[in-house]
Amino acid sequence: xxxxNDFTRGIWRENPTFKMVIGICATLAVSNSVVNGIxxxxxxxxxxxxxxVIISALRNFTPEKIRMPIFxxxxxxxxxxxSMIMNAYLLDxxxxxxxxxxxxxxxxxxxxxxxxxxxxxxxxxTFFDALGMGVGYTMALTIxxxxxxxxxxxxxxxxxxxxxxxxxxxxxxxPPGAFLTLGxxxxxxxxxxxxxxxxxxxxxxxxxxxxxxxxxxxx
Amino acid sequence: xxxxGGIKEIIVTGLILLLIAGVAGVSLGFVNAVTKGPIEEQNxxxxxxAKLAAFPQAEQFxxxxxxEWQPLLEGDEKNIVESVDTAEDGGNVxxxxxxxxxxxxxxxxxxxxxxxxxxxxxxxxxxxxxxxPGLGAKAADPKWQGQFKDKPAESPLSLVKNKKAGSGEVEAxxxxxxxxNAVTKGxxxxxxxxxxxx
Numbered sequence: 001x002x003x004x005n006d007f008t009r010g011i012w013r014e015n016p017t018f019k020m021v022i023g024i025c026a027t028l029a030v031s032n033s034v035v036n037g038i039x040x041x042x043x044x045x046x047x048x049x050x051x052x053v054i055i056s057a058l059r060n061f062t063p064e065k066i067r068m069p070i071f072x073x074x075x076x077x078x079x080x081x082x083s084m085i086m087n088a089y090l091l092d093x094x095x096x097x098x099x100x101x102x103x104x105x106x107x108x109x110x111x112x113x114x115x116x117x118x119x120x121x122x123x124x125x126t127f128f129d130a131l132g133m134g135v136g137y138t139m140a141l142t143i144x145x146x147x148x149x150x151x152x153x154x155x156x157x158x159x160x161x162x163x164x165x166x167x168x169x170x171x172x173x174x175p176p177g178a179f180l181t182l183g184x185x186x187x188x189x190x191x192x193x194x195x196x197x198x199x200x201x202x203x204x205x206x207x208x209x210x211x212x213x214x215x216x217x218x219x
Numbered sequence: 220x221x222x223x224g225g226i227k228e229i230i231v232t233g234l235i236l237l238l239i240a241g242v243a244g245v246s247l248g249f250v251n252a253v254t255k256g257p258i259e260e261q262n263x264x265x266x267x268x269a270k271l272a273a274f275p276q277a278e279q280f281x282x283x284x285x286x287e288w289q290p291l292l293e294g295d296e297k298n299i300v301e302s303v304d305t306a307e308d309g310g311n312v313x314x315x316x317x318x319x320x321x322x323x324x325x326x327x328x329x330x331x332x333x334x335x336x337x338x339x340x341x342x343x344x345x346x347x348x349x350x351x352p353g354l355g356a357k358a359a360d361p362k363w364q365g366q367f368k369d370k371p372a373e374s375p376l377s378l379v380k381n382k383k384a385g386s387g388e389v390e391a392x393x394x395x396x397x398x399x400n401a402v403t404k405g406x407x408x409x410x411x412x413x414x415x416x417x
Contacts, residue, residue: 032352033352058239061235062235063231063232063235065232066232066235066236069236070235070236070239073239073240073243074239074243076243077243077246077247080247080250081246081247081250084250084251084254084258085250085254087254087258087261088253088254088257088258088261089254089257091261091264091265095265152353153352153353168353170353170354170394173351173352173353174351
């Protein structure tokens with residue numbers, strides 16, 4: 001298993017948001033605008049990579065029975081350090097993200113990767129796994145928040161993208177919109193996977209699929 | 220780690236946890252010591268910038284002793300007004316910046332209101348809020364905040380909907396009456412206090 005495989009795991013195959021459906025609390029809360037979504041994605045990636053690498057480095061000294069408290073100490077320490085450094089040297093970014101940084105501590109993506117991967121694998125593999133998961137999470141947040149912001153507010157990253165006559169569907173930036181978008185997108189991801197699987201099976205059996213049916217994947 | 224090590228295992232795991240928590244604590248303490256100064260400085264700069272946005276003509280701001288303004292507050296205003304500063308320009312008092320935090324739709328709307336001693340609003344600056352994105356959050360847009368500039372600070376401003384605002388009036392945000400009301404309330408608390416201070 002190469003590093004590339006570790007990296008791509010989080011992006012599609014085990015995407016934390018669409019496939020594993022973990023870390024949903026934060027996802028629902030911050031995806032109301034694209035800026036928030038991207039910022040939360042980056043902050044989580046940073047903490048995820050940092051704490052997973054430390055947990056992986058400590059894995060041989062960590063007794064099985066107290067691994068959870070040790071994970072929590074590592075994650076909480078890392079989050080606090082990130083928040084203090086950002087407050088001191090990157091104030092503009094901190095002002096946008098301060099609400100979400102404390103949310104990262106309880107984001108179960110980090111706990112899940114620490115438990116499922118970092119505590120069992122060497123540091124380099126863990127680094128790429130955490131990075132891939134972070135990128136996958138950031139992508140998922142960007143997609144969800146784009147849908148919500150464009151439909152719910154008519155803007156993308158604050159710029160007007162819909163015609164001025166467009167009446168924004170407020171529901172989409174309010175909490176119910178988060179559930180609707182996440183549910184539909186997770187369904188779409190699964191649908192694409194099922195279709196891909198069917199195609200694979202079909203090509204194995206030597207059945208040539210009609211070109212017409214492949215186009216409804218995007219529908 | 221043996222499965223059942225008895226008392227020895229408890230002590231060893233305890234010590235490992237102690238060690239890791241100790242390292243974490245020390246590194247947190249170290250980062251805190253390094254970042255404490257810059258954070259304080261950043262907060263000061265941010266506060267000054269926020270006041271400057273509400274009162275652009277001033278050069279420095281000096282806090283007014285709470286004993287001077289707190290007794291002047293009445294009823295609800297006690298919970299709204301947070302601080303009062305004088306806005307100065309090389310020793311001359313130009314006016315006041317008053318920080319208020321009225322209750323909005325999603326929480327307090329923190330803002331700074333600048334008033335010249337001649338009784339004119341120099342502007343408002345919404346510093347922090349948790350209003351609904353796309354609705355109440357539009358209050359923080361410079362465009363909406365801008366209408367408070369140059370309004371007279373003699374009597375409370377009133378909110379109007381769906382028509383052009385007159386001299387003592389401000390236009391409400393579409394679909395965000397609660398937020399518009401909150402901001403107007405915060406400005407009016409500042410205007411009221413200013414009337415008693417001058």
